[in-house]
Every structure is written in C-alpha cells, then in structure tokens.
Amino acid sequence: MDIDEILDSVSLIHEDPKAILKSYTKEVNFPKGHLLLHAQKCEKSIYFIKKGIVRAYSNTAENEVTFWFGKEGDAVISMKSYIANQPGYENIELLENSCFYEMNNTELQKLYNEHIEIANWGRKFAENELLKTEERLISRQFRTASERYDELLKNHPHLVQRVQLSHIASYLGITQVSLSRIRAAKN
Amino acid sequence: MDIDEILDSVSLIHEDPKAILKSYTKEVNFPKGHLLLHAQKCEKSIYFIKKGIVRAYSNTAENEVTFWFGKEGDAVISMKSYIANQPGYENIELLENSCFYEMNNTELQKLYNEHIEIANWGRKFAENELLKTEERLISRQFRTASERYDELLKNHPHLVQRVQLSHIASYLGITQVSLSRIRAAKN
DNA sequence: AAGAAAATTTTACAAATGTTAAATAATGAG
C-alpha cells in the first residue's frame, strides 16, 4: 500500500500540502520479530504499514497480553507518546518482515501549526483512530469471546496461521484452553 | 465549569478564535431522566457538561449495558455522528438536572476549514478523547472488575449514591450479584 | 411514622471458565 493511498485514506488532501507531508516521510524496513515500538518509552516517530503484520502487547505481572493486530495501511503509533509526549502501553512486534512509512512526531506537530490542510488531516487522523478504538471498546463490552474470535478471523483472515493461539487467547481475554474449546465447538 | 475553562482544557487557544468558537455555543438545560443523545440516530450537536452527571448505555437483545459515565467538563458526543455522520451507539441519560454547552456539528466543521487555530483545537479535542477511550479500553483489557470498581469510585466518588448498582455492574461487565459479592469482600 | 415498592444482598445451585497435566499434532533442524 503506497504512501499516497495511505495519506488519502486518512483524509483527502490537495497535492501541495500532501507533497509537504510526503517530504517528511521515509521508508524503513525491519525483519520479523523486530520490536518497532517499546512500552514505557516515549516514542519519537509514528509509522504506517506499507507491507506486513504486527501485534501490540503489554507485559503484566503474570503474563503478556496482546491487545491489537495491525495490517497494511494501519498506523503503528503510541498514542500516549504522539499526543501527550508520555511513555506508552505498547510493545509492537513484527509478525513478518515488514516495510513502514516513518514520520517524525516533532516535525509533524510543526506542520500542524503551519498548514491548515495538514492540521485538518491530523484532525481526521485522530478522529479515525478514535472511531477504531471506540469500536474495539464496544466489541469488548458487548460481544463474547467467541464472537470476537469470529470478528478477528474476518478482519485478519491470514492471522491465525501466523500467530500463536496463546496471543489470540490473551487478545480475546480468555485462556488458551478456553480458546481451544471455542475452536472445537465451531467444527 | 464555564465555557472558557472547558475550551482551554481541550487546548489553549487565543482570544480571537476562542471568541468565534464561543459565539457558536449556546447554553441548554434539561431535567434528570432526559435523553440527551439517542442510539441509532445521527446526532446534530455535541455537548459539554457545565453542570451534571450523565450515563451512556446501549440496549442489547437481552438487557441494557452502561458503558460510560460523564461529569462536569466532559464532552457528551456520539463520535460516530460527529466524525462519520452515522448513527451512534449511545443513549445518554441525565442522572440529575443538568446544564450543557451545545455546539452544532455542521457549523463546527465549517470553522475547522476556515481557522487553523480552531482546526488544531478540534484536532486536540479528538486526540484527548482518543486518549480517554484508549484508557477505557486498557482498563477493560488489563484490570479485573474489582479493580475497575475501585477506579470508578475514585474517578466518580459521588456516583455510587446516585446510580443503580445494576448499571454499575453492567459497566463493569459482571452481574449485579457479582458486584454485591465484590462490595461485600471490601468490608 | 407506617406500609408499599424498589433496590440490594444473600443463598443455593448450575454453568462456564480457569488450572494443571497428559496426549496429540505440527514444525523445524540435521
């Protein structure tokens, strides 16, 4: 997924301000297993996935909890860092060799104050991410683990082959044994 | 909480653009029990709470699930309506006689395209709401019902006296009987 | 203040989910 498509999918933007945005973007590659963002660290950059799959997880006292999966076109970002300049929740691990568009946070903030179209692009970016986060919250509050498993299969069809079921179980908020029971019941 | 304090708490903004924003704001009052926003309906306005407490809930096939409580300074808003012009999830019920600042969505969108400071104020607004929503999601994913009950007491100390425990239980994602057990264990 | 209604807690039991460990299946290295 190329940069034009990604920027436009956030919000349509004229060529001139888009060219400015793009000039602050650079392409970076990392191998499977690489940690792109680190929990408890204030991250300086945000990323958009050109190619690849990633997962976000946090370590608790007892175990590791996966709370998000990202794919082509998705933003990989610590919102706490981006918005509040504070350490974030997420470790982001690459589930395959991946390619990203990287933007520096400080430079982006500067652009927001200089170009109204870029400011509104940034506004739409936050708004879109907000809708997605709200949808995740609603999903957790209103749907069972089994329903959310179906959702996950639908939104990330290739994921189940590539990710350990223990990660998916923690994403669903259940144990791996429970997930096995859910899967068994679907056959 | 007055309008200046609310607007500034979203993001500091100079007097001129703030005056413009304020000129599009009007004060409205409604009694306890009033439904301010309606699920499955595209809402035309957003509100900020000057005085009062509200709760957001959705009806499922079986029952009613409360998923948010709002207090002074909070935005009462259907994000789906505000951002995507689509019907939202939330019924918003007033838990006491309340006073709001109302802004019309269409007019606000127009201002975003005309004034860069207002565009960036709107960006910060979405970003702040995003952080709050993310915090709610993290809370649900990483904390037990008992811990979330403590959080709720801390964030909304006056709430427990004013809201039925069945609403709080559904907010926590447990039954009222379980909540009673949790409360009993804390004494 | 008394009685009725509503809200909350408690009880007893059922159902669902977690825990631990063993069995089976899948993956990868040599």
Added chain:
DNA sequence: CTCATTATTTAACATTTGTAAAATTTTCTT
C-alpha cells in the same frame, strides 16, 4: 525422513461467575 522441540488440544478437577429466588435493606408515598 526422522527425531526432537514446540504448539495445540483434551481431560480431570477446582474455582469463579451466573441464575433464580428469597431475605433484607432502603426509598418513597401517604
């Protein structure tokens, strides 16, 4: 291809949470 390693499923049992109903407490009305 075979063996060793890792991942997943299954089984047995313990614990937690839900359900339904009764008991108690609180709130509201008169």
